[in-house]
Amino acid sequence: MKQIAxxxxxxxxxxxxxxxxxxxxxxxxxxKKMCGCFEVTFNFTETFSYSEDSxxxxxxxxxxxxxxxxxxxxxxxxxxxIQHLLQVGNPSNPHIVKHWRQDxxxxxxxxxxxxxxxxxxxxxKEPSDVKGQWTQKVYQVDDSPRYEGSAxxxxxxxxxxxxxxxxxxxxxxxxxxxxDYNVTLRGNRHxxxxxxxxxxxxxxxxxxxxxxxxxxxxxxxxxxxYVKVDDSRCQAAADWWKEHQDKWANVRHKWDEVYSRNQDLxxxxxxxxxxxxxxxxxxxxxxxxxxxxxxxxxVKK
Numbered sequence: 001m002k003q004i005a006x007x008x009x010x011x012x013x014x015x016x017x018x019x020x021x022x023x024x025x026x027x028x029x030x031x032k033k034m035c036g037c038f039e040v041t042f043n044f045t046e047t048f049s050y051s052e053d054s055x056x057x058x059x060x061x062x063x064x065x066x067x068x069x070x071x072x073x074x075x076x077x078x079x080x081x082i083q084h085l086l087q088v089g090n091p092s093n094p095h096i097v098k099h100w101r102q103d104x105x106x107x108x109x110x111x112x113x114x115x116x117x118x119x120x121x122x123x124x125k126e127p128s129d130v131k132g133q134w135t136q137k138v139y140q141v142d143d144s145p146r147y148e149g150s151a152x153x154x155x156x157x158x159x160x161x162x163x164x165x166x167x168x169x170x171x172x173x174x175x176x177x178x179x180d181y182n183v184t185l186r187g188n189r190h191x192x193x194x195x196x197x198x199x200x201x202x203x204x205x206x207x208x209x210x211x212x213x214x215x216x217x218x219x220x221x222x223x224x225x226y227v228k229v230d231d232s233r234c235q236a237a238a239d240w241w242k243e244h245q246d247k248w249a250n251v252r253h254k255w256d257e258v259y260s261r262n263q264d265l266x267x268x269x270x271x272x273x274x275x276x277x278x279x280x281x282x283x284x285x286x287x288x289x290x291x292x293x294x295x296x297x298x299v300k301k
Contacts, residue, residue: 020132024106027134027153030160031080031104033192035072037234038226041065044173046205048219051180058218062173068099068226069237073245078106083248085237096240098248098281100146101139108135112145112265114167116182116208119266120145134162136188142277143251144267144298145259147186161191167206181205181217196228250288251280254295266300 042065046058067087074081084099107130112120130150137148147168154161165187170178187202201222207215231238258265269275271294279285279294 023132023155026155026160027106028080030153030155030162030192031082031134032072032075033160034102034190034197034226035070035082036196037229037231037237038068038070038196039065039229040068040227041225043221043223043225045221046218047221050216050218059174059178059220067094067229067234067237069234069241070226071238071241074103080104083241085234085241087234087237091233094236096237098141098244100141101143103135103137103139105135105137107131107133108150110262111135111148111150112259114145114147114169114183116167117266118169118269120264122262122264124262125150136162136164136190138168139255140277142280143248143255144276145265149188159191161189163187163189181207183208183214184220185214185216196226198226199224247286247291250291251295253288254292258295258299268298268300271297 041063043063044059045061049056049058069085069087071083071085072080073083081101081103083101086097086099087094088097089095107127109125109127109130111123111125113123115121133150133152135148135150138146140146147166149164149166151162151164154163165185168184168186169175170182170184174184183206185204185206187204189198189200191198191200199222201220201224203220203222204216205218205220207217267276271279276294276298280291285291285294
């Protein structure tokens with residue numbers, strides 16, 4: 001009987017390991033479906049206002065469209081990295097804009113959580129808290145931090161999706177116009193669809209002050225659709241990346257060194273009245289030593 005019981009335990013254990021491995025491969029397959037050429041529609045509208053100011057004006061509804069190339073730049077057992085590039089202007093001679101980047105890390109335990117005022121708090125989680133989960137780390141156009149969160153990919157009823165809520169900086173469409181709140185609490189849902197994928201958001205516009213409870217100023221709905229089109233339409237973006245990928249690999253390498261310090265991080269908004277991406281987008285900054293120096297100048301000690 002003991003031998004039979006032991007055999008049953010072994011079978012169940014092997015089955016569990018196999019199922020976990022199959023689940024992980026399903027997760028990776030879903031993430032990789034966010035790569036390729038997409039017609040993107042960005043939709044945002046403020047839904048509810050909680051301001052006590054009678055003169056409060058909600059943000060205008062925003063609808064934008066674009067063509068975006070999502071390039072898989074790293075593919076290992078526990079990490080996938082996707083670089084997004086916008087392709088704009090005349091299709092015969094388009095302009096390429098380096099856009100956001102998303103990294104997906106399996107069972108990651110180290111986090112930089114946004115806390116307002118260009119500051120991120122370093123946090124660690126227990127391995128048991130992230131078992132089977134993937135962390136999505138989202139970066140700015142200059143590969144500085146933006147937001148990150150951990151959750152489980154769900155595959156059920158023919159759907160594949162990932163959901164997480166996490167604090168984030170104001171989006172570019174907001175921080176150039178709004179100063180009445182300083183944190184976006186992002187409710188993110190990434191779902192793979194028959195046409196591509198969708199980034200569904202339910203966001204809180206939050207006022208955060210030290211020693212006080214967060215105050216929700218307003219709520220916002222975001223619904224961004226990524227409709228897959230033939231990769232040939234994004235050939236210009238793919239070619240641009242081949243030409244510039246070495247420079248941006250050096251940028252990521254420097255940021256990885258900064259992140260590996262595993263301590264709270266605060267970044268200067270500007271250095272010599274110039275934004276970080278303005279430095280890094282310049283052809284004048286291309287050597288590794290210059291990249292390192294520029295990035296370090298924005299890191300507050």
